[in-house]
Amino acid sequence: MTTGVGTDWQSWQESWDRQQEWYMPDREGRFRIMLDMVEACVGPEPRVLDLACGTGSITARLLARFPNATSTGVDLDPALLTIARGTFEGDERVSFVTADLKDPRWTTGLPYDSYDAVLTATALHWLRNEPLAALYGQLAELVRYGGVFMNADHMIDDTTPRINAIERTRSQSRMEQAQKNGALDWAEWWQLAAQDPVLAAPTARRFEIYGDHADGDMPSPAWHARVLREKGFGEARAVWCSPSDTLLLALK
Numbered sequence: 017m018t019t020g021v022g023t024d025w026q027s028w029q030e031s032w033d034r035q036q037e038w039y040m041p042d043r044e045g046r047f048r049i050m051l052d053m054v055e056a057c058v059g060p061e062p063r064v065l066d067l068a069c070g071t072g073s074i075t076a077r078l079l080a081r082f083p084n085a086t087s088t089g090v091d092l093d094p095a096l097l098t099i100a101r102g103t104f105e106g107d108e109r110v111s112f113v114t115a116d117l118k119d120p121r122w123t124t125g126l127p128y129d130s131y132d133a134v135l136t137a138t139a140l141h142w143l144r145n146e147p148l149a150a151l152y153g154q155l156a157e158l159v160r161y162g163g164v165f166m167n168a169d170h171m172i173d174d175t176t177p178r179i180n181a182i183e184r185t186r187s188q189s190r191m192e193q194a195q196k197n198g199a200l201d202w203a204e205w206w207q208l209a210a211q212d213p214v215l216a217a218p219t220a221r222r223f224e225i226y227g228d229h230a231d232g233d234m235p236s237p238a239w240h241a242r243v244l245r246e247k248g249f250g251e252a253r254a255v256w257c258s259p260s261d262t263l264l265l266a267l268k
């Protein structure tokens with residue numbers, strides 16, 4: 017998607033979205049509810065931290081719906097951040113920070129010391145429980161009083177092993193069917209990025225940083241809600257769920 021006339025960032029955004037939707041067909045509805053809850057909690061002009069932003073998927077939807085919002089995207093992946101920076105180049109509402117959320121000093125690179133909303137999707141399952149709990153403590157300090165944190169992600173309730181197994185089988189067969197219809201999976205998407213003249217070098221760096229993928233603990237919605245309360249949020253509970261994913265909201 018890089019040609020002689022430059023890189024078509026929008027095409028990279030769209031192919032990233034299709035690849036993510038292969039795993040989560042409800043992804044777009046999940047973003048919509050996240051933004052409904054942002055508006056309800058902190059209004060239509062929020063200062064947002066797009067945590068583990070990837071290509072800036074949340075930021076793009078935020079600004080399309082709330083043009084007076086501002087967003088800081090944080091991520092560690094040099095290839096996804098290249099797409100994010102290319103997409104929003106020249107947009108003064110948006111800035112990006114390269115940081116590892118497991119580094120206790122990651123907040124020092126942020127342009128603001130407080131946010132109305134911290135939003136994240138399909139990302140924190142990359143962290144183990146201990147660093148995730150530490151991160152939640154830092155988020156409780158970053159979100160202003162009355163502000164909100166939302167995490168949309170895979171959260172596994174291990175008190176329901178049979179239901180979980182049924183859901184895994186259902187999801188697997190849907191994905192196999194979608195792949196027969198031409199959907200790209202994670203590995204195939206990264207192969208495309210590695211072949212692109214602009215993304216090849218940052219893609220090689222991201223594989224040095226992460227390997228293929230980092231696997232965290234994927235704790236239950238109840239774990240997330242409890243730890244968020246223990247770390248300083250006033251209330252926390254799910255505001256949406258699908259058979260595989262939960263959108264958890266914590267209010268400061």
Ligand SMILES: C[S@@+](CC[C@H](N)C(=O)[O-])C[C@H]1O[C@@H](n2cnc3c(N)ncnc32)[C@H](O)[C@@H]1O
Nearest residue numbers: 068069070073091092093116117118137139142
């Ligand atoms: C599957 S992507 C999701 C991106 C985006 N939120 C979306 O929904 O399209 C997961 C993101 O989490 C980021 N991530 C994982 N662990 C991280 C860490 N320790 N520090 C910063 N970013 C991290 C990855 O680099 C990647 O961009």
